[in-house]
Amino acid sequence: MVEKKKIQTPRGLKDVLPEEQKYWFHLENNFYAVAALAGFERIILPTFEATELFKRSVGEFTDIVSKEMYSFKDKSGNNLTLRPEGTAGIARAYIEHGMHTLPQPVKLCYFGPMFRYDRPQAGRYREFYQYGLEILGEDDPMVDAMLIQTVVRYYQKLGLGNFVVKINSLGSDRSKTKMIAALSRWLSAKKNELCADCKLRLRKNPLRVMDCKTAGCKSLLSHVGSILIDSLDEESKKRFTKVLECLDEMKVEYELDPTLVRGLDYYTHTLFEVVVRGSDLAICGGGRYDNLIKQLGGLHTPAIGLAGGVERTIEALKAQGVVIPEPVKAELFIVQLGDRAKAKATEVFEKLNAANFRVATALGRGNIQAQLREANKLNCLLVVIIGDQEVHDKNVIVRDMKDRSQETIIDRDVMRIVAKKLEEKGIRIS
Ligand code: HAM
Numbered sequence: 001m002v003e004k005k006k007i008q009t010p011r012g013l014k015d016v017l018p019e020e021q022k023y024w025f026h027l028e029n030n031f032y033a034v035a036a037l038a039g040f041e042r043i044i045l046p047t048f049e050a051t052e053l054f055k056r057s058v059g060e061f062t063d064i065v066s067k068e069m070y071s072f073k074d075k076s077g078n079n080l081t082l083r084p085e086g087t088a089g090i091a092r093a094y095i096e097h098g099m100h101t102l103p104q105p106v107k108l109c110y111f112g113p114m115f116r117y118d119r120p121q122a123g124r125y126r127e128f129y130q131y132g133l134e135i136l137g138e139d140d141p142m143v144d145a146m147l148i149q150t151v152v153r154y155y156q157k158l159g160l161g162n163f164v165v166k167i168n169s170l171g172s173d174r175s176k177t178k179m180i181a182a183l184s185r186w187l188s189a190k191k192n193e194l195c196a197d198c199k200l201r202l203r204k205n206p207l208r209v210m211d212c213k214t215a216g217c218k219s220l221l222s223h224v225g226s227i228l229i230d231s232l233d234e235e236s237k238k239r240f241t242k243v244l245e246c247l248d249e250m251k252v253e254y255e256l257d258p259t260l261v262r263g264l265d266y267y268t269h270t271l272f273e274v275v276v277r278g279s280d281l282a283i284c285g286g287g288r289y290d291n292l293i294k295q296l297g298g299l300h301t302p303a304i305g306l307a308g309g310v311e312r313t314i315e316a317l318k319a320q321g322v323v324i325p326e327p328v329k330a331e332l333f334i335v336q337l338g339d340r341a342k343a344k345a346t347e348v349f350e351k352l353n354a355a356n357f358r359v360a361t362a363l364g365r366g367n368i369q370a371q372l373r374e375a376n377k378l379n380c381l382l383v384v385i386i387g388d389q390e391v392h393d394k395n396v397i398v399r400d401m402k403d404r405s406q407e408t409i410i411d412r413d414v415m416r417i418v419a420k421k422l423e424e425k426g427i428r429i430s
Pocket of ligand 1: 118
């Protein structure tokens with residue numbers, strides 16, 4: 001007999017199993033709650049777009065575009081790419097739907113999968129989820145600070161501690177050009193110390209040398225000193241100072257990081273990342289992209305945004321031992337003891353379920369202890385117990401799983417009484 005080879009998830013991908021769901025709920029629900037309070041509206045964009053969109057926005061010589069894209073031709077020969085990030089699609093959608101005619105700024109939030117052919121390791125996946133916030137049509141430095149404050153609030157709500165916001169500025173377009181020229185001069189003098197990839201980057205896009213992860217280039221770059229920040233023109237410096245003052249007023253803590261440039265070409269002015277102390281992987285990154293929409297054919301539209309990694313945030317919460325509330329999988333559990341009771345239990349189950357109660361049973365089990373153990377595992381709040389005696393007396397027993405008190409009630413009152421008891425526990429069935 002030919003042994004069949006097991007099929008497994010492709011490298012760098014993963015299943016999110018039921019036991020992990022509480023983290024995902026915790027992140028997604030709190031994300032949308034915090035975003036809605038801050039005035040963001042939800043948007044869902046396609047998971048693949050024209051390859052050209054990412055080349056023209058993220059930049060052809062970035063690692064993301066040059067090495068990490070999942071690109072393919074469809075059956076009509078269109079060049080498409082699984083989105084490696086969300087901002088390019090947001091900018092495309094802003095132009096495509098004429099969002100400049102809406103009251104500005106337009107504030108959008110999203111939560112969804114991204115795809116990068118990265119080297120799989122802890123915190124690096126080939127399919128990963130991001131939560132993202134984007135504010136388009138406003139260039140006030142206060143907006144930069146408010147965006148950072150929103151994500152800090154989100155982390156506090158999640159229960160995450162020990163993180164730091166690292167911040168820098170690339171300045172205006174002119175400043176950035178000057179900065180790239182200064183960096184290029186500095187790097188050219190040390191060309192022989194660069195890795196092969198960086199020699200190419202130096203010719204094509206010198207700023208991207210700053211993203212290099214090889215030990216030799218990293219050590220060289222640690223001596224780059226103030227070249228970057230010295231290239232900021234007066235206007236850009238003033239703007240950056242204003243952002244920092246706003247953060248101070250909001251009591252949002254940050255650390256200046258003059259070497260932070262982030263690996264995407266669309267940034268100008270403010271750049272930031274959130275890092276959990278002791279880790280070198282960012283849980284979140286963002287910045288201004290004032291030229292992107294014009295570059296893609298729209299009107300000049302200043303914008304800023306951020307995206308965080310869901311898996312990395314969950315890993316940080318786990319590492320810090322943050323306790324996530326166990327979701328109640330079912331409010332009620334019906335225990336049945338005996339054949340007549342089983343038929344009655346099915347009837348009560350249908351009745352409660354139709355009235356929107358989350359009800360569980362273990363019809364295959366006979367023993368009361370085994371059934372109560374199941375109810376415990378599901379975090380059920382109340383248990384309805386039906387034995388043959390109760391069927392005969394037209395009663396049921398309602399047991400409170402927390403204080404273990406029990407009450408015998410007339411069976412036709414079951415719905416009213418369990419609804420009342422659940423309401424006392426803060427659960428209203430709609
Ligand atoms: P990014 O820094 O490339 O920025 O990604 C944002 C976050 O996504 C990272 O901080 C990290 O937490 C997570 N992430 C990135 N790659 C991976 C991976 N391979 N595995 C797991 N998590 C990953 C952007 O994507 C920009 N679009 C952010 C932005 C929005 N800028 C302005 N608006």
